[in-house]
Amino acid sequence: MKKGDNVRIRTDGRYEARYIKGRDSSGKIIYGYCYGSTEEEAREKREYQLQKMARPREMNLLILGAGSHGTDVYEIAKGLRIFSKINFLDDATAGAGILGKWSELEHFAEEYPIATVAVGDEETRRTWMERLTGLGFMIPTLVHPSAFIPDDTQIGTGTVICARATVSTGVSIGKGCIITSGSTIPRKTRIPNWGYFDFDKIIHYSEVYNLDRSQEEPDSQAPGSAEPDRQKEGK
DSSP: OOOEETEETTTTTTEEEEEEEOOOOSSSSEEEEESSSSSHHHHHHHHHHHHHHHSSSOOOEEEEEOHHHHHHHHHHHHTTOOOOOOEEEEESSOOOEEEOOOGGGGGTTOOOOOEOOOOOOOHHHHHHHHHHHHHTTBBBOOOOTTOOOTTOOOTTOEEEEEOEEEEOOOOOEEEEEOOTTTOOOOOTTEOOHHHHHHHHTTEEEEOOOOOOOOSSOOTOOOOSOOOOOOEEOOO
């Protein structure tokens, strides 16, 4: 039975109050639900969740992936001195700064409103950045202070530019890209979304991980922290 204002009585007799929690990668609304034995209880729980969502949160960064690139991202973020806390999610349950597995991402959304994906594999990076966006995380663009970036450079959300990279004029870099340490990007280069630029060329980058899916949802693709096999092809 519907009660209006996104509140209804369930078949089990409980009241359900619905609210907008975020949007997925296609823009479709993701709803959250609060339950109570009375309509008032369900509404109060929903109001609490909405207040939590609106409350200013600390600048804490969560990095998905604690491998070599994850370490680079950590050092860049730390050097910018704008994040209160920086920690990792990885399928390894032990290690400095690792709070949990990728499949536990939603549990950290309140404490870590900012997150990024630090793996070389393009498909994994794209899939999980889209998931972060759908869950309401902010995704930062991180540029090492030693990188040279002209004023006319276009840089997409979620891109990471590592130490001593040099970007020439007229360059456009898509979202979710990786520009490796010491790279030199020629004039007017266009790097597509999720691109991986290594020294002087765009490459196809894929990684094969040992996955621990014991606690993941069926569609999850979180990589483990075991050292991946890497395959690169020049473009």
